[in-house]
Amino acid sequence: MSFENYIIISEEVKEAINGNKAVVALESTIISHGMPYPQNYDTALLVENTVRKNNAVPATIAIIDGKIKVGLSLRDLEIISTGKNILKASRRDLPVIISKKLNAATTVSATMICAALASLKIFATGGIGGVHRNAQNTFDISADLKELSITNIAVVSAGVKSILDIGLTLEYLETMGVPVIGYRTDEFPAFYTRQSGYKVNYRLDSPEEIAEAMKVKRELGLNGGMIIANPVPEEFSMDKKIIDEAIEASLTKADKNNIKGKDVTPFLLSEINNITGGTSLESNIRLVMNNAKLAAEIIVRSV
Numbered sequence: 602m603s604f605e606n607y608i609i610i611s612e613e614v615k616e617a618i619n620g621n622k623a624v625v626a627l628e629s630t631i632i633s634h635g636m637p638y639p640q641n642y643d644t645a646l647l648v649e650n651t652v653r654k655n656n657a658v659p660a661t662i663a664i665i666d667g668k669i670k671v672g673l674s675l676r677d678l679e680i681i682s683t684g685k686n687i688l689k690a691s692r693r694d695l696p697v698i699i700s701k702k703l704n705a706a707t708t709v710s711a712t713m714i715c716a717a718l719a720s721l722k723i724f725a726t727g728g729i730g731g732v733h734r735n736a737q738n739t740f741d742i743s744a745d746l747k748e749l750s751i752t753n754i755a756v757v758s759a760g761v762k763s764i765l766d767i768g769l770t771l772e773y774l775e776t777m778g779v780p781v782i783g784y785r786t787d788e789f790p791a792f793y794t795r796q797s798g799y800k801v802n803y804r805l806d807s808p809e810e811i812a813e814a815m816k817v818k819r820e821l822g823l824n825g826g827m828i829i830a831n832p833v834p835e836e837f838s839m840d841k842k843i844i845d846e847a848i849e850a851s852l853t854k855a856d857k858n859n860i861k862g863k864d865v866t867p868f869l870l871s872e873i874n875n876i877t878g879g880t881s882l883e884s885n886i887r888l889v890m891n892n893a894k895l896a897a898e899i900i901v902r903s904v
């Protein structure tokens with residue numbers, strides 16, 4: 602038995618891999634646990650189309666009936682968008698979810714693992730997980746960060762939301778040896794806003810330069826990912842005061858309701874969506890599309 606028994610790569614993605622064409626992996630937790638239906642389903646398709654428009658093939662990843670699927674059918678997308686029993690899978694969840702033949706959306710960490718099994722090199726998402734505020738007491742640090750230190754996939758994101766401690770997240774990434782590259786920015790972005798008050802390690806201004814840095818990393822055998830931080834386009838960024846207030850209110854509510862473990866992030870995301878309504882959702886959708894476009898631009902220069 603090998604891992605091939607657990608993975609189904611779609612025809613479109615298989616053809617692209619065999620033909621050495623550019624492929625962009627996409628995660629599914631953002632669909633199942635990060636946005637409401639039906640906007641989540643529409644967004645999944647919009648993001649896939651953005652990748653296609655930029656000359657690459659999208660490979661959305663999820664676990665359906667215990668199979669790792671790389672490249673989802675419309676039916677699969679519908680299941681993860683509407684299904685009630687869609688679990689949230691990070692690294693530690695994969696063995697049981699797969700052996701019990703369950704359905705799950707994959708987080709950044711699990712998506713990186715599955716994408717690497719399919720030999721993919723880049724992955725686009727909205728925001729990655731990180732070190733939560735007050736982690737010195739809760740120990741709540743996303744498995745995404747550890748994954749970024751071991752699995753060879755570059756991740757394009759709009760930074761992290763300030764539901765997290767952004768400073769501690771960057772410190773952790775430094776300890777783990779993960780390069781944090783700003784695309785046309787000196788500052789690490791905070792998802793809904795372009796600024797966080799923290800610097801990136803390096804600023805690179807073209808997809809070619811990023812592709813080159815990825816190549817050097819690969820050829821030196823430096824295992825682990827790379828974070829490409831791509832700020833939300835100015836016209837879709839949010840008012841800092843509005844989003845900060847929504848985040849504070851969500852954190853207070855999570856604390857009051859004693860939300861713990863893997864439920865923390867989905868709870869906060871849905872609270873923020875409820876408080877800010879359409880504005881944050883629109884901004885979220887646009888920044889994911891923007892990340893998918895950049896991921897495609899980088900990977901077409903890498904194949």
Ligand code: PSU
Pocket residue numbers: 628630631634635691707708709710727728729730731742743744745762792862863864865866867870
């Ligand atoms: N942060 C966001 N949006 C998201 C997530 C995080 O701004 O959709 C999702 C991603 O799938 C990420 C996961 O990998 O949540 C992290 O969850 P946790 O904090 O439980 O590790």
Ligand code: MN
Pocket residue numbers: 741742743744862863865
């Ligand atoms: Mn956590």
